[in-house]
Amino acid sequence: MHRAIVKAVRGDKVLADGAWLTCIGNRTVREGEWIWTDGRCVYGHESGGGNSYVPTNVLSGIPILQLKWTDHKERMCYSYYAKGKLHELGFSKEETWMVNSSRHFAYVSGYGILDAEMDERGNLYTLEAVNVLVFPLTGVDQRDSILAVKCNGEVIAAYDLVQMFGAPAVSDPTDRYSCQTVGGRVDKEGNFKVMIWHSVSEHGGDGSHVRTDRYVFFDGSNLEPWMENTKTTSSDSVTGESHTSESRWSAPDYSVRYPLHDGMYMRFPANLDYLISGKKYISKIYSAKDELLMELETNPTARTSLCPLGQGKYLVSVVPSSILGNETSELYLWEDGQLTLLMKGCLNRRLRRMSNLNKWKKAGGFR
Secondary structure, three states, X not given: OEEEEOOEEEOOEEEXXXXXXXXXXXXXXXXXXXXXXXXXXXEEEEOOXXXXXXOOOOOOEEEEEEEEEEOOEEEEEEEEEEOOEEEEEEEEOOOOEXXXXXXXXEEEOOOOEEEEEEOOOOOEEEEEOOEEXXXXXXXXXXXXXXXXXXXXXXXXXXXXXXXXXOOOXXXXXXXXXXXXXXXXXXXXXXXXXXXXXXXXXXXXOOOOEEEEEEEEEEOOOOEEEEEEEEEEEEEOOOOOOEEEEEEEEXXXXXXXXXXXXXXXXXXXXXXXXXXXXXXXXXXXXXXXXXXXEEEEEOOOOOOEEEEEEEOOEEEEEXXXXXXXXXXXXXXXXXXXXXXXXXXXXXXEOOOOOEOOOHHHHHHOOOO
């Protein structure tokens, strides 16, 4: 048994030491990695060229949770992606979201959580949503205004968005005030960026009505305006005719840098139409080295995750449209500039390969 460097991979065949070897283990082997071989077969591999042999009963891959309809109800299905395809393990009793690093994983709630991330030590970071709504006509007075970042359940940063934007000035029953986080990302150190929708609707005694909608990004230090739309309606005091005017402002297209994870980020056009008309919304996804990876139909309010598979291929999960913030994702394979749907109902906060899936399988009740 000796070590060799992989020069190429074709299915279960691996080119090393000038010969094509057969991969009989169940670990994913990639070009440029070290393997253990007897000159005919590949039994395992190591990622850094160390000396320890990796046994073939250690299963690596990308863990995936899916909300799937079966037996006349929705149940959580465990699967993993390895060697170019999905492998279904079976169903678990609980329904929950998941985030993982290369070695650790955690289950997280889908409600009230904008995003979740896990570092290589197993620390869990969560970014909590803000939902402020004051509407006297319907009796709603909800003022959950604290944007919180937590590490393992402990608050490490908190911001009062109402204090930042100003308290609700509601003087008429039909006035309305809203301040909500509609998207956000947190990283492995607790850094974050959120998209905030701030809306004020006011009615005057003369029948006038002014509504202003603002979309801004906030990272704990800076407010970055993105779009603003103001619609004014007034009535002529003599004729009674109604007049409406509208003004719009937006930052330059693709000027906002919005993080995804693992250094990847996206840029997108400033266009309100995607929120109200269902038009396609194409964003550009970049690597940590500022290389354009793909142009994808998604927007900053949709939860998006990518996992590189090698040779320009990616697993991609994206929420087609987000209203509540806890919608499940669709999982795709990106290859040669095309998306192929693999599943719906994905419950992953991140798509990320794990070096050993055995503990994750055991947590789901699988051996």
